[in-house]
Amino acid sequence: MxxxxxxxxxxxxxxxxxxxxxxxxxxxxxxxxxxxxxxxxxxxxxxxxxxxxxxxxxxxxxxxxxxxxxxxxxxxxxxxxxxxxxxxxxxxxxSFVHPKALVASTAEIGPGAVIYPFAVVSNASVLDDCTHLNYYASAGHDCKIGKYCLLAPYATLNGFVTLEDGVYISTHGVVAPGKTVGRDSKVSAGSCAMQDVTNGAIVFGVPGRQVRGMTHAD
Ligand SMILES: CC(C)(COP(=O)(O)OP(=O)(O)OC[C@H]1O[C@@H](n2cnc3c(N)ncnc32)[C@H](O)[C@@H]1OP(=O)(O)O)[C@@H](O)C(=O)NCCC(=O)NCCS
Missing domain, CATH: 3.40.50.20 (Rossmann fold)
Known part of the structure; x- marks a missing residue:
């Protein structure tokens, strides 16, 4: 055996x-x-x-x-x-962490994470269960990434970003510093979430406009 x-x-x-x-x-x-x-x-x-x-x-x-x-x-x-x-x-x-990914020693990676080559998880960021960072995706310092979240190639989270569970950041999507993206929302390819994003929304464009969900302020 x-x-x-x-x-x-x-x-x-x-x-x-x-x-x-x-x-x-x-x-x-x-x-x-x-x-x-x-x-x-x-x-x-x-x-x-x-x-x-x-x-x-x-x-x-x-x-x-x-x-x-x-x-x-x-x-x-x-x-x-x-x-x-x-x-x-x-x-x-x-968890799969490719040796060519850069994961800070202070970062926490939950079970089931899949982190591709050239992805970055920076200082004090925390990834919950079953997250995925594709090629060149990055989570800046102090990010909190919820369960099942997926960052497509070149997706960028600036520092202090929070992604609630089930968030999808498409290729070259960006979340501005300190913003929160609500549960099950998506940031479209090449788009930039400059404000907090509510649950179940899709963000298009630069600066990003939300369709479906409403802002947290609403
Ligand atoms: C974010 C994304 C995944 C959303 O795709 P989706 O869930 O299929 O969403 P849809 O295309 O059905 O669009 C959803 C809604 O937004 C609307 N919408 C689409 N493009 C829009 C735009 N540019 N501006 C405003 N509204 C738009 C649609 O009309 C639709 O509205 P409706 O529900 O009232 O009909 C997609 O836009 C995207 O970015 N895809 C790239 C994914 C990627 O990077 N893959 C790499 C994998 S490694």
Whole structure:
């Protein structure tokens, strides 16, 4: 019997394949094996010609004690649903921090974080469970990033920014210093949230205008 931990990637699309390719930059083959992908379909793996184990639907999978899950899904609802489903059934998520990411020694990274190369997590920032920073995304000093939040490539959080749970910052989206983005809101690609953003809003443009939600002041 192996005393290694078994890595399981949740999501078999482009994000999952990308993470698979980088896996051994952050994990040691002496301590980990790759067990396989969990997803509703293995179509994307087959299309890419990847001959890797496919473990089936994450909602039906029974987590084993040595499994360590890695979240590789970009859809916000699915990130939350699958994280909650697997952890409620005893599953444990690992964190992936690529060695080319810059994470301050004073930062706190919650379980299930996936941090790509050239991302930055600066001084005294705190990432809650299951967050993702893509290539070149950055969280300045003293940021608080809630559960399931996702920063797409080049997304920028200035210092003292708070993202509540489930926030999506698109490619080159910016949140200005000290601002709070409410639960389940999105900042669109290339847009800049200059004011606090309420729950469930989408921010477009520079300076950003909110659609759907209302400002916290309202
Ligand atoms: C933020 C984002 C994800 C929102 O996408 P979405 O949830 O599909 O939102 P929609 O395009 O349906 O637009 C939502 C609403 O905003 C409105 N809207 C869209 N563009 C707008 C604009 N420029 N100004 C004002 N309103 C706009 C839409 O009309 C829609 O209104 P409605 O709900 O009343 O119909 C998308 O704008 C975006 O930035 N995508 C890039 C994602 C990315 O960076 N991916 C990289 C992954 S690694």
């Amino acid at each position: 192996s005393d290694k931990l078994n890595l399981v990637i949740v999501g078999a699309g482009g994000f999952g394949r990308e993470l698979y390719e980088m896996l051994w930059a952050a994990f040691s083959p002496a301590k980990h094996d790759f067990k396989g992908f969990l997803a509703q379909s293995d179509q994307s793996l087959n299309d890419a010609g990847l001959d890797v184990p496919f473990l089936g639907d994450p909602l039906e999978y029974n987590p084993e004690p040595d499994d360590r899950f890695l979240m590789a899904i970009g859809y916000m609802d699915a990130r939350r649903t699958l994280y909650e489903s697997l952890t409620s059934r005893g599953g444990t998520f690992a």
